[in-house]
Amino acid sequence: MRGCLGVERARLLAFHYAGDGSLAAVAALKVPSDQHWSDVFEKASVSVGPADYKIELGWVYIVPSHRGKRLSEDICRQLLAGEPRAGIYATTRSNNVSMIEVLCALGFARVGKPFPRRDEELMVFLRS
Ligand SMILES: CC(C)(COP(=O)(O)OP(=O)(O)OC[C@H]1O[C@@H](n2cnc3c(N)ncnc32)[C@H](O)[C@@H]1OP(=O)(O)O)[C@@H](O)C(=O)NCCC(=O)NCCS
Numbered sequence: 001m002r003g004c005l006g007v008e009r010a011r012l013l014a015f016h017y018a019g020d021g022s023l024a025a026v027a028a029l030k031v032p033s034d035q036h037w038s039d040v041f042e043k044a045s046v047s048v049g050p051a052d053y054k055i056e057l058g059w060v061y062i063v064p065s066h067r068g069k070r071l072s073e074d075i076c077r078q079l080l081a082g083e084p085r086a087g088i089y090a091t092t093r094s095n096n097v098s099m100i101e102v103l104c105a106l107g108f109a110r111v112g113k114p115f116p117r118r119d120e121e122l123m124v125f126l127r128s
Helices: 034-043 071-081 097-105
Strands: 010-017 023-030 055-062 088-093 109-117 120-127
Touching: 010 055, 010 071, 023 071, 034 109, 034 120, 055 071, 055 097, 071 097, 088 097, 097 120
Parallel strands: 055 088
Antiparallel strands: 010 023, 023 055, 088 120, 109 120
């Protein structure tokens, strides 16, 4: 289906519910297709072993009324605690200051060079 998120690629999904029972945040660890993975790493000029960094932290979304409370760091930290394998990558827009702050707080480091995707510029982060 066009626009499908490919949720079957999720390895771990996290949901955070607010006190009133409404959904406040989601995040996931997922395994991208080999083609998507090599495309990202190639475009960012990052060379890592084919078996490394195969898991992606993504689909991080905080409902607007719940932003500014570090919920994304909390939910991502819980996801990472559930993943025994070390090598994890993430991408974010170069101008997404909050997400870059969150990734750095989680121990990710920026690698390679920014690359264009549609009308955005993305950067790759790795966590060893
Ligand atoms: C990006 C996003 C996940 C961050 O959510 P959040 O948990 O509410 O993040 P916060 O606003 O609490 O900010 C996280 C950090 O970024 C910092 N930050 C936010 N905006 C900033 C800015 N303009 N300049 C500098 N630092 C900034 C915050 O101060 C905070 O750092 P701290 O913990 O040291 O105080 C959320 O804005 C979101 O869902 N955005 C839309 C979807 C998205 O972009 N997802 C990421 C896709 S890769």
